[in-house]
Amino acid sequence: MGCLLALLAGFFPRLGVLIVWIARPERVDAAFSSWIWPLLGIIFLPFTTLIYLLLWQAGGLHGFDWFWIGLAALLDIVHWGASATQRNQIPGRQPRPV
Template sequence: MTARVNSSGTDDAHRRASRNDPSRLSARSGLPVLRERNDMGCLFALFAGLFPRLGLFIVWVARPNLVDNAFDTWIWPLLGIIFLPFATLMYVILYTGGGLSGFDWFWIVLAGLLDIAHWGAGWTQRRQAPGYPGTATA
């Protein structure tokens, strides 16, 4: 397959990636248009899914404005890190200036249920912990 070549002798893929591409320029001023990218990396999403407390702490340190906008004081995110890390992390990520709306609450409730399931699983497995009273020693 051959690449399409325009009249200047360069292929279209190179032209689109070029700094001199006219589609990058603003129609009014001719200056480059700066678009805000708010991408969350896949590695961080995986990391935060496995370790939500550490993920929320990293968000709090790296992007304090996200946490400050979502909560009025520092005590709520701190309690969230301790007791409901998934729900707190989801709340911070999904929070917009006007709060949460519609389907956002589904993700918060799902994250809260995951947090409660984590606490429940720990409670049901408590007898397997070494040194727990009432366990028989061999």
């Protein structure tokens, strides 16, 4: 059950960005100048991209919005670090030589 929860937690922001992109493509087009930036965001920083899309307004981001973007980026980085440490716990996996 824990693995399913972790899988859903890792997949949720990507699914959220895709739903916003399909439901409101004009919002994504207005927030990003090209289609490549949201695509890279889905791959590398999905939670940050989702928060950016949810907070973005016609004038861009202002004031305290940047705090939430920074917090989302920190969560993405923590997610990367947690997944990297979990790779060492796979049964039968040989540790990388130092």
